[in-house]
Each structure stands twice: as structure tokens, then as C-alpha cells.
Amino acid sequence: MARKIEKIQLGRRISLGVFFVAFTVLTILHQKVENMPSVDSLCPFGGIETLFKYIAGGELVKKIMPSNLVLLVAIIILGVALSRFFFGWICAFGALQGIFGWIGKKLFKKRRTVPKKLDQALRWIKYPLLVGIVYFTWTTGTLIIRPYDPLAAYAHLSTGIASVWAEFAVGLVILIVVLVLSTLYERAFCKYLCPLGAVISILGRIPLFRIKRESSTCISCSKCDRVCPMNIDVSTVKTITSPECIGCMECVTACPTKKSTLYTTLAGKKVKTGTIVIVGLAIYLGALGVGALTGKLDFVGPSLTDEATKGTLKIEDIRGSSTWEEIAESFNVSLIELYKAANVDETKVPPDTKLKDTGALIGRTFEADEVRIALATLLGISYSGENGTTPSSPVQTVQAVETAQRAPAVPEKIIEPTEAAKPATSAEPVAPVAPAVSEGALAVPEGFVLEGTMTIKDIATALNVPEAKVIEKLQLPADISVTTPLRDMKDQYGYTMTALKERFAQ
Numbered sequence: 001m002a003r004k005i006e007k008i009q010l011g012r013r014i015s016l017g018v019f020f021v022a023f024t025v026l027t028i029l030h031q032k033v034e035n036m037p038s039v040d041s042l043c044p045f046g047g048i049e050t051l052f053k054y055i056a057g058g059e060l061v062k063k064i065m066p067s068n069l070v071l072l073v074a075i076i077i078l079g080v081a082l083s084r085f086f087f088g089w090i091c092a093f094g095a096l097q098g099i100f101g102w103i104g105k106k107l108f109k110k111r112r113t114v115p116k117k118l119d120q121a122l123r124w125i126k127y128p129l130l131v132g133i134v135y136f137t138w139t140t141g142t143l144i145i146r147p148y149d150p151l152a153a154y155a156h157l158s159t160g161i162a163s164v165w166a167e168f169a170v171g172l173v174i175l176i177v178v179l180v181l182s183t184l185y186e187r188a189f190c191k192y193l194c195p196l197g198a199v200i201s202i203l204g205r206i207p208l209f210r211i212k213r214e215s216s217t218c219i220s221c222s223k224c225d226r227v228c229p230m231n232i233d234v235s236t237v238k239t240i241t242s243p244e245c246i247g248c249m250e251c252v253t254a255c256p257t258k259k260s261t262l263y264t265t266l267a268g269k270k271v272k273t274g275t276i277v278i279v280g281l282a283i284y285l286g287a288l289g290v291g292a293l294t295g296k297l298d299f300v301g302p303s304l305t306d307e308a309t310k311g312t313l314k315i316e317d318i319r320g321s322s323t324w325e326e327i328a329e330s331f332n333v334s335l336i337e338l339y340k341a342a343n344v345d346e347t348k349v350p351p352d353t354k355l356k357d358t359g360a361l362i363g364r365t366f367e368a369d370e371v372r373i374a375l376a377t378l379l380g381i382s383y384s385g386e387n388g389t390t391p392s393s394p395v396q397t398v399q400a401v402e403t404a405q406r407a408p409a410v411p412e413k414i415i416e417p418t419e420a421a422k423p424a425t426s427a428e429p430v431a432p433v434a435p436a437v438s439e440g441a442l443a444v445p446e447g448f449v450l451e452g453t454m455t456i457k458d459i460a461t462a463l464n465v466p467e468a469k470v471i472e473k474l475q476l477p478a479d480i481s482v483t484t485p486l487r488d489m490k491d492q493y494g495y496t497m498t499a500l501k502e503r504f505a506q
């Protein structure tokens with residue numbers, strides 16, 4: 001019996017070790033090799049962060065991939081069946097805390113616990129934290145928690161401490177605090193801060209899995225209490241219903257009675273502990289397998305060229321892993337103009353440089369969003385930036401657009417787009433080329449810049465002409481709404497803002 005119990009705990013350490021090593025290796029490879037998953041695409045919590053945006057419009061929050069939704073589905077199925085089993089057997093960050101907990105045991109020889117009342121109060125922190133993160137992510141459409149995420153900081157350690165400090169200073173501090181705390185108090189992050197744990201704790205109210213205690217054979221030795229990493233009072237309850245239980249089975253394996261005083265149940269029926277473990281791993285890996293077979297377990301997402309080919313290319317598709325030449329080709333803009341608009345010295349940054357590597361070459365912090373904003377300016381497209389604020393002033397925007405429009409058709413180092421990329425010359429889906437405007441059409445004053453936020457009524461008022469003239473100039477149907485912003489009707493009428501600007505400039 002003892003041998004079998006040891007095997008289960010050995011299996012748990014192997015399982016956690018495999019997932020932890022796989023996670024670490026992937027995050028290192030992400031920095032070195034093309035098309036490797038990022039930490040953002042490997043965390044199930046990303047699925048929750050993007051859920052609202054996905055349900056509302058089928059779109060994902062920036063940096064989130066379809067894989068996040070598959071991981072989320074997997075962890076929800078697992079949560080309903082086995083509560084927080086994921087954290088006891090699979091979670092890479094749980095494994096990292098476990099390693100530091102083990103180091104702490106070796107160093108201090110004593111297991112510490114937070115005073116009961118304080119511990120109970122602190123455990124509630126993760127719930128408002130979850131609500132806050134989800135609310136702000138859903139309303140801003142960005143991964144608001146990313147700079148504070150200790151797992152993201154850990155996943156970028158291979159880029160060097162200076163780089164992690166520049167991007168994840170708060171996350172790095174939290175990581176260090178959590179790992180130091182883990183040497184004293186087991187699973188501190190899981191207990192108090194993990195927002196994903198909060199979600200699964202809620203699901204944990206309805207799991208099919210429970211650990212039960214047979215009081216007639218219990219000798220009240222309290223070994224189960226002492227080994228529980230989540231500090232659950234196992235020895236005093238008949239059934240462990242705590243949503244904090246991570247299904248690690250440490251209590252079951254520590255119980256010294258040979259009469260199955262602590263035993264595992266599934267849907268009310270007594271089931272071998274090993275069977276629970278197999279079911280848990282099978283549910284998780286099975287869900288990932290189904291995701292892979294159906295093509296949904298996509299950790300990387302389509303490239304810019306793929307998006308351009310599909311005609312769905314958007315400025316938001318630009319990522320830190322996109323290269324300068326890939327962006328110029330896909331969006332059909334001059335590479336030189338793109339460097340210029342982003343205020344980057346092209347002599348220091350080769351075209352095949354990834355945006356995330358640009359900062360190191362130009363000696364300053366450089367965000368991918370700077371290129372998105374520069375590109376939006378070049379294309380004359382409205383883009384409010386990752387944080388919802390466009391740094392360029394209107395004057396700068398007009399000047400940049402004019403510069404772009406004055407650029408020679410084939411400048412010295414222009415990158416000709418591939419045939420696949422040619423259709424997508426803007427952030428919106430492609431529209432047919434506009435026919436010529438009829439005689440007597442509206443003449444647009446120099447310097448007037450058409451914006452996607454404008455309505456036909458706005459333009460007519462600004463130019464002091466009838467709305468029909470504006471509609472004619474833009475070659476739009478006569479019955480089109482004059483009070484809806486142009487950018488909101490592009491899908492309905494199949495135009496792009498670039499095409500409208502061209503028609504306007506004619």
C-alpha cells in the first residue's frame with residue numbers, strides 16, 4: 001500500500017515537472033525561434049480575458065491566440081469534474097512554487113502557516129482581483145494585467161533581467177516575493193492571488209470529485225492536515241468540500257491507517273486515487289487533443305501575410321514577433337516611410353528585425369504599438385493605440401499622411417508586396433477599386449483629411465456642401481446613413497477607408 005501511495009506522489013511530481021519543463025522550454029524557444037508559442041498563448045486565463053470580446057465579435061484580445069480558448073475549455077471541463085486538480089498536477093506556476101516550497105523545507109526544516117483568521121481573509125483577495133482584471137481587460141480590450149503578471153515575468157527571464165525589468169518590473173517584483181514566500185508558506189500565490197484559481201474555485205462547488213474521511217478508522221494523527229499545501233483541515237471533516245483543494249492527494253497518501261480512512265470518490269462512488277489521476281490527465285490532454293485535431297489549438301495565430309491573403313488584415317494583427325519587412329509588404333507601404341513614421345533609424349534596424357528586438361538595436365524602449373500607430377498614420381486609418389490613446393497630434397497626423405501621399409510610387413527601398421499580400425492595403429478588408437467621379441463632383445480643399453470617425457453629415461457640414469455631394473464623391477449608395485461613422489459601415493458596404501480616401505483625393 002505504502003509503495004503504491006509513493007508512486008502516486010512520484011507521478012504527481014513527474015507530471016508537474018513535465019508541464020513545467022515544457023512551459024519553460026517553449027517560452028525560451030519563443031525568444032529564439034520563429035513561430036513558437038508565447039507565454040500569453042500558453043495560459044488558460046487568457047481565454048477568460050478574451051472571452052467577452054470573442055463572444056461579442058469573434059475577435060481576440062491582442063496577444064491572445066485561439067489556443068487560449070481551447071486551454072480554457074479544457075480547464076473548465078476539468079474544473080467541473082475534478083475542481084482545482086489542474087493546479088495540483090499540471091500548472092507550471094504551481095510547480096515553480098512547489099520547487100521553492102521544497103527548498104524552503106530543506107532550508108528551514110519547519111512548515112509555517114499564516115494565522116487562521118488572516119489566512120481566511122487573504123484567500124478572498126483573488127476574487128475581487130479576478131473581477132477587476134476581467135472588467136478592465138474586457139473594457140479596454142488589452143491584457144491589462146500583463147506588466148504585473150509574475151508568470152509573464154518568469155517566461156521572459158531568458159531575455160535578460162534588464163529586459164524583464166523594462167517590461168515587467170512589477171511582475172518581476174511579485175515573482176520574487178511569491179517565490180521567497182513559497183519557501184515559507186506553501187502555494188502562497190495559489191491561495192491568495194491566482195485569478196484562474198478563483199474561477200476554478202467557483203466551479204469547484206459542483207465537482208464530481210470529492211475526498212472523504214472515514215471517521216471510524218481515523219486515529220486523529222493530523223498528518224493529513226500537516227501535509228496539505230493549501231492548509232485545509234482534513235482531519236475534522238467527513239468530506240472535503242473546500243474550493244481551495246487542488247487535488248494533490250498528499251493527504252490521502254500521508255494517512256497512516258491501512259483502512260482507506262481517506263478515500264477518493266467520483267460522482268459519489270468510491271474510486272481508486274490512481275483512477276482519479278488518470279481521469280484528470282485524460283480530460284485535460286484529451287481536450288487539447290480534440291483542439292489540435294480540429295485545428296483550434298493554434299498557439300501562434302495567422303501571420304500578417306495569411307491575414308492579407310484572406311483580406312482580413314488589421315493593424316491590430318501586428319505583433320512583437322512581426323518583422324519590419326513583413327509589415328511593409330503585408331500593408332503595402334514603403335519600408336523607408338514606415339521606419340520614418342515610427343521614428344526609427346533604418347540604418348540600425350535591418351528589415352528582418354522583429355519589432356520586439358528593435359529596442360535593443362536603437363538603444364531605447366520600443367513597443368510594437370509604436371509601429372501600429374505609425375502605420376495607421378501612414379494609411380490614414382483611425383487607431384487609438386493599445387491603451388486607447390493615440391500619441392500623434394492631429395497636426396502630426398496630417399503631415400504624416402501628406403508625406404506618405406507625396407512619397408514616390410517606387411521609392412528607393414520600397415518593398416513590393418507579394419501577390420498574396422497585395423489585396424490588403426489597409427487595416428480593413430479589401431474593397432473594389434472605385435470608378436471615376438462624375439463631372440461637377442465635389443472638390444476637396446487641400447489639407448482636409450478624411451477620418452473613419454467622421455459621418456457623411458460631418459463632412460458635408462465641414463465642407464459646407466450638400467450631403468448628396470459627399471455621397472457622390474465617395475461613390476456610396478444614395479440611401480447610406482449620413483449619421484453613422486464611415487468606419488462602422490465599411491463591412492456593410494464593402495469599402496475600406498483607404499479606398500474612400502483615394503476617391504476623396506481624386
Ligand code: SF4
Binds near residue numbers: 227229230
Ligand atoms: S485536501 Fe488533500 S488533496 Fe486537497 S489540497 Fe489538501 S492535501 Fe491536497
Ligand code: SF4
Binds near residue numbers: 219220225254256261
Ligand atoms: S491522516 Fe488519516 S488517520 Fe490521520 S487524521 Fe488524517 S484521516 Fe485521520
